[in-house]
Amino acid sequence: MRTALITGGTSGIGEAAVRAFVAAGWRVVTTGRRKERLDALVAELGADKAQGLAFDVRDEAARDAALDALPADFRQFDLLINNAGLALGTAPAQSASLDQWKTMIDTNVTALVSLTRKLLPALVERKGAIINLSSVAATYPYTGGNVYGGTKAFVRQFSLGLRSDLSGTGVRVTSIEPGMVETEFTLVRTEGNQEASDKLYGGANPMTGEDIANTLLWVAELPPHLNINTLELMPVSQSFAGFQVARN
Incomplete structure (x- = not known):
């Protein structure tokens, strides 16, 4: 039985991925800050199929202690899904919060590379796989996206760099880039503004966490000689934004 580590499993894509992988016969270890979830x-x-580790991904000491305390059956990872991440704020750069910028960088970039580096030797040994959650924001800039888009561009490029370095090891690496x-x-981005969330998604028929989870499972279960380098997904209702023009 294969084992996956999925970060950010308390909601959204991460939670849906945990359910999808367990249903497909994987053991899953998932992480998050909200222990009750x-x-x-x-x-x-079922504890024989899933284990939950409560810690902030930015806290390397807590992360290592939690991983070290896992039951023996859950310690050998065949797949790492770096899903944990967040966007904070919608303000333009000149009025954005520097603290929010740093939190996004610490979570979306530093924590991701730290966990990846920790697991790489074992993933190489087991000829495993890494799937990183990037975003269409890595490619298409938008007002207020500033540092969030920058962190997701890093994730995309880091994934491609890993592919280069891991050539010949059998380890597969994929950047998933949802719209x-x-x-x-x-809700997280706007500090709990339900109205803003409803306005964004209302009438748009957006993708769901389950849509992305099923994509992650498809990538993970491809034959070992196939690698999806990058995969960009959008709902049909979403397309590429037009150029902005500021007029006098």
């Missing part, structure tokens, strides 16, 4: 998920799926997915993403 992790406990409920594990109780639902609009209805999750708690906008």
Whole structure:
């Protein structure tokens, strides 16, 4: 039985991915800050199939202690899904919060590369796989996207760099780059503004966490000689924004 580590499993894409992989016969270890949600998920799926680790991905000491405490059956990872991440704020750069910028960088970039580096030797040994959650924001800039888009561009380029370095090891690396997915993403970004979330997704028929989870599972279960380098997804209702023009 293969084992996956999925970060950010307390809601949205991460939670849907945990369910999808367990249903497909994988063991899953998932992480998140909200212990009560992790406990409920594990109780639902069964502790023989899923384990939840409650810590902030930015806290390397807490991360290492939690991983070290896993049952033996859950310690050998065949797949790392770096899903944990967030966007904070919608202000233009000149009035944005520097603290929010740093939090996004620490979470979306530093924590991701730190966990990846920790697991790489074992993933190489097991000829495993890494799937990183980037975003269409890595490619298409938009007003207020500034540092969030920059972090996701890093994730995309880091994924391609890993592919180069891991050539010949059998390890597969994929950057998944979704567009609009209805999750708690906008609630987090706007500090709980339900009206803003409803306005963004209303009438748009956006993608769901389950849509992306099924894509992650498809990538993970491809034959080992196939690698999806990057995969960009959007709902049909979303397309490439037009250029902005500021007029006098």
